[in-house]
Amino acid sequence: MPGVLSHSLFSNFDIHLFRSGKHYRLYEKLGSHPMKVDGVEGTYFAVWAPSANAVYVVGDFNHWQQDHKLNVRWDGSGIWEGFIPGTGKGTLYKYKIHSNNDGMVTEKADPFARSCEHPPRTASVVWEGDYTWKDEDWMETRETKNGLDCPHSVYEVHLGSWKRKSDNSFMTYKELADDLVNYVKEMNFTHVEFMxxxxxxxxxxxxxxxxxxxxxxxxxxxxxxxxxxxxxxxxxGIGVILDxxxxxxxxxxxxxxxxxxxxxxxxxxxxxxxxxxxxxxxxxxxxxxxxxxxxxxxxxxxxxxxxxxxxxxxxxxxxxxxxxxxxxxxxxxxxxxxxxxxxxxxxxxxxxxxxxxxxxxxxxxxxxxxxxxxxxxxxxxxxxxxxxxMMGWMNDTLEYFKNDPIHRRHHQNDITFSMTYTFTENFMLPFSHDEVVYGKQSLLYRMPGDEWQRFANLRLLYGYMFTHPGAKLLFMGAEFGQSSEWNFQASLDWHLLQYDVHSGIQKLVKDLNTLYRNHPALYEKQFTDEGFQWIDYGDHENSVLTFIRKGVNKKDDLIIACNFTPILRLNYRVGIEKTGKLKEIFNTDDQKYGGSGSTNNKALKVESIPWHGNKKSMELDIPPLGVVILK
Known part of the structure; x- marks a missing residue:
């Protein structure tokens, strides 16, 4: 056939690796590769089609006609290949495959294509990229930022609906490289996960x-x-996770x-x-x-x-x-x-x-x-x-929070059960896109009570999540209390940030990210039981949990108290091993987050009063539907 020259990128060793399933860089061989052969510019095409008796490259360069037939390799690999002069970056193409199975003819996009037409069009596009990376510092040091002993606070994003233009058209990768990057950095997330x-x-x-x-x-x-x-x-300084x-x-x-x-x-x-x-x-x-x-x-x-x-x-x-x-x-x-x-x-x-x-x-x-x-x-x-x-934690936690706080004392085991298996795996705690679609409602509207209680419960949920062992993941919109379910066809409801209750949630998540990143006790041992210790998980009457998060150094330890009811717990006594004084470093009920302001403004003195099996104890106020963190 005209225009197809014999050429191959495959060595015999490549074929051996491919057939044995051990060739892990097939994208360097199969697909379409612009190149120069004997001084002629064109594209090398290679496709695996062992049940074919003929494979043609059809495209805009030959009016989608069967004028360019590839050559089947002699080695039984089922690979068809050839070089077509005059094609190159931007050429549209497909493979027209005549099968030896009942004469079936298929017209397929290239499984290894580096670029595709914009859907609903379906052709592959010959592509040759030219990009100079500038992320050397990150790549050379990411082991120190992406390890299991590092903070992972992940912002899950659907690029088509994070933010759209005024005419509801998509933002481009280039535009997102400004808007999205600046936002994620401002919010102090450590990673982005792209659907x-x-x-x-x-x-x-x-x-x-x-x-x-x-x-x-x-x-x-x-x-x-x-x-x-x-x-x-x-x-x-932001890591990238791809679904x-x-x-x-x-x-x-x-x-x-x-x-x-x-x-x-x-x-x-x-x-x-x-x-x-x-x-x-x-x-x-x-x-x-x-x-x-x-x-x-x-x-x-x-x-x-x-x-x-x-x-x-x-x-x-x-x-x-x-x-x-x-x-x-x-x-x-x-x-x-x-x-x-x-x-x-x-x-x-x-x-x-x-x-x-x-x-x-x-x-x-x-x-x-x-x-x-x-x-x-x-x-x-x-x-x-x-x-x-950690799907079990996610399900159990949302089920627990669905209960009216007055009934939560009957469900204490539901909120503590995760700690019986938390360290059997290296768990990431996910509130993902799956939790805000198909009639499940937004996280905010899965919380019970009036408006104040909904937002307080959401702040409590996030405070509990960020102090529970494990990496963290929040789907976009959750960080400011999106009120509606996720709609993939529209932008997030950014206008909600004009309201203090929503901007307060956003400030809370930003500060929780900062807290998580800055306190080693929350991440150094997040996947081992050495990093966690209960103080008391049995106070079901008050629906209070108290525990310690531990880092490598004892001085980094944090004491956490969670109150799952809307009742302010004044002078609540907690047994500890420490001496000296403790200071509140975080409170989800702070007024800047939209809370009631029930904070512990003074240093908390440790007393020689035995409590919770410890020789010493201290008293603190635990805010309604709130989390207090002490250091």
């Missing part, structure tokens, strides 16, 4: 149904524009499903290859080339876009064969149980590859079951993640 920014066709999926795994969505600009956003965050979805993908005609007329990426057995809840396809984790595709994709975002962490979506759906399935809709593994052994093996290999290849990064599991050792090393039988979302 999926990989290309996706359908806005209501929020990005969790991907078709362009290697392309930042074109909704907000170019790949280099997204690099600028990451770069600016790093230059301001990543290896659990499923949509059935869109241009996507990965039935790619070459066969079940190439998805498992061929519908019991393992189709997700009934999301009506999407599930990757075949037992196929070596698919594992290499996914691990290469994870490494791609860490390598090419300097991501500091990946939050892996829907891990539970990967681990269990019977996830969201009725009896008869799934088949047990070879041992007769419900664990997906191939997926478990893949997850372990993924995490090992990430931590081996990059320093100072984290892998975070959104995993909602009691699967053991999710955040423990593979070497001791764990899945190898760095952290896991």
């Amino acid at each position: 999926p920014i990989m290309e996706y066709p359908y806005d209501p999926s929020w990005g969790y149904q991907l078709t362009g795994y290697f392309a930042p969505t074109s909704r907000f600009g170019s790949p280099e524009d997204f690099k600028l956003l990451v770069d600016k965050l790093h230059q301001n 990543w979805v290896p659990s499923h993908f949509p059935e869109d005609a241009h996507g990965l499903g039935m790619f070459d007329g066969s079940h190439l990426f998805e498992h061929p057995d519908k019991r393992r290859g189709y997700h009934p809840d999301w009506k999407s396809l599930i990757f075949n984790y037992g196929r070596n080339e698919v594992r290499a595709f996914l691990i290469s994709n994870a490494l791609f975002w860490l390598d090419q876009f300097h991501a500091d962490a990946l939050r892996v979506d829907a891990v539970a759906s990967m681990l269990y064969l019977d996830y969201s399935r009725e009896e008869g809709e799934w088949e047990p593994n070879i041992y007769g149980n419900n664990e997906n052994l191939e997926a478990i093996s893949f997850v372990r290999e993924l995490n090992e590859a990430v931590y081996l290849n990059f320093n100072g990064v984290q892998m975070i599991a959104e995993e909602s079951t009691s699967f053991s050792m999710v955040s423990r090393p593979v070497s001791i039988g764990g899945l190898g993640f760095g952290m896991k979302w």
